Amino acid sequence: MNPDVRKLLDMLEETVDGIDDEARIKLLPIITGFVNDLKRDIGRVMKLKADKRLRDLEMSLDLKYRKKISNIKLSDIPEEVVAEIRQMCELELASKYRELEIQSANITGAGEKPVSETGPKVEETLDDAADAQNSSDASSATQGQVVAAPVEKRSFSKVKHNLRLCRAKRASSESSPTDEELPVLMPIEPVELYFRSQAFRAMMEHCIDIGKRELEALGFLLGDHFTHEGDVYTVVEEVVTSELDSSIISVKIKDFTPMFERMHEIEKAGKDFILVGWYHSHPGHTCFLSPTDVDTQKRMFRKDYHAAVVVDPVNSEVKSFKLGKGEDYREISYGVYR
Amino acid sequence: MTIRITIRDADTGSKVEMDLEEDNSIEETIESAASYWEKEAGAYVLRYGKKVLRGQTTIGMSAIRDGDLLELIPDPEGGY
Missing domain, CATH: 3.40.140.10 (Cytidine Deaminase, domain 2)
Structure with missing residues (x-):
């Protein structure tokens, strides 16, 4: 799991230690709303990674709240915590924007449409590539090249299938082949x-x-x-x-x-x-x-x-x-x- | 005596001016406004500042004056 998300969950865990049922009921929708916001923002730049991360986040939150339900108490909704989480995610998001802009530029520069059909491997490749990108300490330009190479060789049909709703939304306004090759830039849902x-x-x-x-x-x-x-x-x-x-x-x-x-x-x-x-x-x-x-x-x-x-x-x-x-x-x- | 009032549709913010007689009822006024905006009259009330206007009360009895603004408000029902 991404260290920032891990940190976020740890922080939430500390916060919900001792929340009472009423506060929990108040807190959950706020977090849900926040996660919806996060989904929208992150989804615009990195759907594949974001979906997995948010699923992890939601699942972990759900488990933690259920686990703590019997002994929680907190007098008010911790808005500061929500603000901190938001700030943390915005920082991460800004970083991802930069990485993906470079990645997109490199894919565009390659100038060739993907040809072979490899099905689900495409997702793995994208994920792996993004993971490699996250863990690498190399310069941004080098990271972008590492990601672009395998992506270029593979078909995006699986990705297109997963993102069909998003693509339909864009199809009316943008149609260049280069844009077709950038599913990670497409929104999830408004x-x-x-x-x-x-x-x-x-x-x-x-x-x-x-x-x-x-x-x-x-x-x-x-x-x-x-x-x-x-x-x-x-x-x-x-x-x-x-x-x-x-x-x-x-x-x-x-x-x-x-x-x-x-x-x-x-x-x-x-x-x-x-x-x-x-x-x-x-x-x-x-x-x-x-x-x-x-x-x-x-x-x-x-x-x-x-x-x-x-x-x-x-x-x-x-x-x-x-x-x-x-x-x-x-x-x-x-x-x-x- | 005729007075001219403005009715605002709370759902959209649009307004319509209406000429009313003192003996016109609130119910008639709601019907006219609802009809103008193609709404169902029975499901609305009128807001006059802090006051609720509905039913057979007349314009004269409800202290509405020339130039006043009333607002058409829905009366929703929720159910499981």
């Missing part, structure tokens, strides 16, 4: 929903609090939306809720007054938000959109930026959705920012 951390925390606390009474929570996501290169991004700046008419299987707003008081405050503070979606909880029932939820989404949140977030505070799960084209709905990736 994050479509961004939460300001305070908003995410407020939503989680609400769902956890109501969930303790085995009731569903509900609220609105306030924020804005942006379009970049044809992709729509939703940003949640605030969440608002109200007095609810709630059971373990259904939820509606009973009295809008507390919610409107908060919306009035936000408005008076000069913030011009729109409703970018809604959240509600499925305590213990996992995260998905029920027929009732889909109906609500279709009737009230039909725009392409409208998101539906479902939280299961019992199983520490958070998922976000948007209406799909053709199907009822699709899951989307979300991230939490500060």
